[in-house]
Amino acid sequence: MTAIEILGLEKTYSVGFWRKRPKVALKPLQLTVEEGEIFGFLGPNGAGKTTTLKMLVGLAFPTGGSARILGMELDDPKMKAQIGFLPEQPYFYDYLTARELLKYYGHLSGVDAKQLLRKVDEVLARVGLRDSANVQLRKFSKGMLQRAGIAQAILHDPKVVFLDEPMSGLDPMGRREVRSLIEELKAEGKTVFFSTHILSDAEALCDRVAIIHLGELRKVGAVADLTSGVRGKVEIVWQSATVPAAIQALGAECHFAGETIRVVIGEENQDVALDALRRERARLISVTPVRTSLEDYFMSQLSGPAESSSKPPLQAASEAKSAGARS
Amino acid sequence: MNPRIYYIATNTFREAVRDRVLYNLIAFALLLSGAAVLVGQISIDIEKLVVINLGLTAVSLFGIVIAIFIGIGLVAKEIDKRTLYTVLSRPVRRWEFIAGKFFGLAGTLVVNTTCMAIGVFAALLYVSHHLQASDSGVLVALYFIVLQFVMITALALLFSSFSSPLLSALFAFSLFVIGSFAEDLRGIAKLTHGAAGWLETCVAYLVPNFSALNVINQTAHGEAVAPQLIAYNTTYALVYTLAVLAGAALIFERRNLK
Numbered sequence: 001m002t003a004i005e006i007l008g009l010e011k012t013y014s015v016g017f018w019r020k021r022p023k024v025a026l027k028p029l030q031l032t033v034e035e036g037e038i039f040g041f042l043g044p045n046g047a048g049k050t051t052t053l054k055m056l057v058g059l060a061f062p063t064g065g066s067a068r069i070l071g072m073e074l075d076d077p078k079m080k081a082q083i084g085f086l087p088e089q090p091y092f093y094d095y096l097t098a099r100e101l102l103k104y105y106g107h108l109s110g111v112d113a114k115q116l117l118r119k120v121d122e123v124l125a126r127v128g129l130r131d132s133a134n135v136q137l138r139k140f141s142k143g144m145l146q147r148a149g150i151a152q153a154i155l156h157d158p159k160v161v162f163l164d165e166p167m168s169g170l171d172p173m174g175r176r177e178v179r180s181l182i183e184e185l186k187a188e189g190k191t192v193f194f195s196t197h198i199l200s201d202a203e204a205l206c207d208r209v210a211i212i213h214l215g216e217l218r219k220v221g222a223v224a225d226l227t228s229g230v231r232g233k234v235e236i237v238w239q240s241a242t243v244p245a246a247i248q249a250l251g252a253e254c255h256f257a258g259e260t261i262r263v264v265i266g267e268e269n270q271d272v273a274l275d276a277l278r279r280e281r282a283r284l285i286s287v288t289p290v291r292t293s294l295e296d297y298f299m300s301q302l303s304g305p306a307e308s309s310s311k312p313p314l315q316a317a318s319e320a321k322s323a324g325a326r327s
Numbered sequence: 328m329n330p331r332i333y334y335i336a337t338n339t340f341r342e343a344v345r346d347r348v349l350y351n352l353i354a355f356a357l358l359l360s361g362a363a364v365l366v367g368q369i370s371i372d373i374e375k376l377v378v379i380n381l382g383l384t385a386v387s388l389f390g391i392v393i394a395i396f397i398g399i400g401l402v403a404k405e406i407d408k409r410t411l412y413t414v415l416s417r418p419v420r421r422w423e424f425i426a427g428k429f430f431g432l433a434g435t436l437v438v439n440t441t442c443m444a445i446g447v448f449a450a451l452l453y454v455s456h457h458l459q460a461s462d463s464g465v466l467v468a469l470y471f472i473v474l475q476f477v478m479i480t481a482l483a484l485l486f487s488s489f490s491s492p493l494l495s496a497l498f499a500f501s502l503f504v505i506g507s508f509a510e511d512l513r514g515i516a517k518l519t520h521g522a523a524g525w526l527e528t529c530v531a532y533l534v535p536n537f538s539a540l541n542v543i544n545q546t547a548h549g550e551a552v553a554p555q556l557i558a559y560n561t562t563y564a565l566v567y568t569l570a571v572l573a574g575a576a577l578i579f580e581r582r583n584l585k
Binding site: 013054057058059060061077078080081083085087089090091092093095096104105107108109110149152153156162 | 331338341346411415416417418419420
């Protein structure tokens with residue numbers, strides 16, 4: 001069954017004070033996420049990830065298109081009872097203790113009062129905050145706040161969990177714990193939709209990923225499928241006094257360690273380089289394929305031809321982000 | 328009461344109670360009541376009048392300051408700090424959030440006014456050594472003051488739903504000042520003719536009529552408040568508050584959170 005069905009969802013903000021002009025934050029987005037999937041929503045800052053999440057959880061309103069979660073419309077309160085949401089860099093009522101905060105959210109989510117205290121204690125233990133349950137949130141570190149954020153997102157046992165940059169602000173240990181937690185949620189049959197720009201997390205966790213850039217969906221698919229289509233690279237190591245002119249002409253950076261030289265070049269240039277080494281009678285040590293990571297694929301997508309703006313990606317991304325913030 | 332409104336209201340109340348500024352304001356109000364006692368002692372035969380006047384004015388001013396300065400942050404602060412995200416992504420309707428915030432602050436102000444009223448009555452008992460039946464007029468004046476708080480809370484909430492805290496404070500405070508002269512405005516409007524008169528009448532009836540809710544001077548002089556005025560003011564304050572809250576909910580209903 002489809003957990004999340006996005007049908008041409010789009011968002012345009014009006015920017016400017018006197019003369020309002022439209023600024024597209026999200027171009028019509030078509031996407032489906034199946035139940036039980038861990039789905040990664042990838043993109044650089046300002047790509048439209050948070051805008052999409054906000055529309056899905058009811059914090060912002062689409063200017064076009066529609067979406068359904070578990071078959072229900074976005075404004076359906078019954079749907080809201082079935083989702084959990086962790087915002088990016090969450091901030092909570094800091095005058096409350098972790099236990100009070102979770103009780104408050106539990107009440108708002110309609111958790112049965114008889115079960116609430118037990119659920120609160122369970123979820124506090126699950127995110128490693130049992131010992132800080134009665135500490136006010138103003139005394140929490142960034143990592144602890146992130147854990148409290150995850151706790152509130154899963155407290156009411158939602159079927160679909162939206163996490164906006166869940167690893168942000170966590171130390172390596174914390175990141176590993178959140179990864180485990182996301183895997184546990186999947187094992188429990190929940191759908192996890194999370195946005196991130198930390199590609200290693202997406203690569204390690206996601207069944208499928210979508211790449212979004214400048215408000216436009218670039219690609220959707222399983223990590224393995226996406227990366228298999230990218231032409232790989234090879235690392236060539238040899239011994240000689242000089243670098244053959246043909247290899248120099250490829251423009252690749254050479255690394256020297258005494259007479260041992262190492263270079264990483266595109267797969268397509270492998271024969272040219274090996275021919276040059278044979279001609280020079282250099283002593284070949286190794287030719288090793290370099291595995292294509294999601295990061296390589298991601299970078300290739302960001303600089304790909306679909307880019308509609310002539311501005312550099314970082315500038316355009318920052319403009320998109322500020323447009324969202326102004327509206 | 329709708330359980331979600333109830334939980335949002337109790338959380339708003341808890342925030343205000345845990346906010347030390349609120350305690351300071353109560354302490355200040357009590358101090359001012361103490362000052363009333365002092366002035367009462369050096370006044371000849373008018374101790375009661377001075378105590379009631381000064382005490383009720385202090386209750387009113389401190390309550391208005393609390394209503395405006397907490398009211399303007401009720402929505403704006405939640406948006407700014409993004410605490411709203413984890414509330415509105417739950418099965419909470421936006422109007423329920425507005426209603427919960429309103430009841431939370433209104434409840435805080437009722438509790439706050441009750442504490443200050445105890446101070447006023449204690450000061451009254453101190454200067455006149457016993458309470459008389461005519462002193463019950465103070466309760467009516469306090470009730471009207473609470474009605475003012477309720478209206479100003481709704482107005483602050485309305486401005487908070489679309490404007491920055493600074494502008495909201497400016498709007499709410501300006502309306503409080505203008506509303507305190509609403510009867511004079513209505514009088515001027517009656518004397519003006521033509522389009523200007525029509526416009527003035529509209530403005531005079533649109534601004535909250537706080538002058539009708541101010542019976543402090545009347546009470547201090549021991550004059551009774553007519554039951555009809557109590558009924559009229561109650562109805563007026565409730566209808567006005569409901570209209571303002573409906574406006575706040577309508578604006579907030581379509582607002583995109585940044």
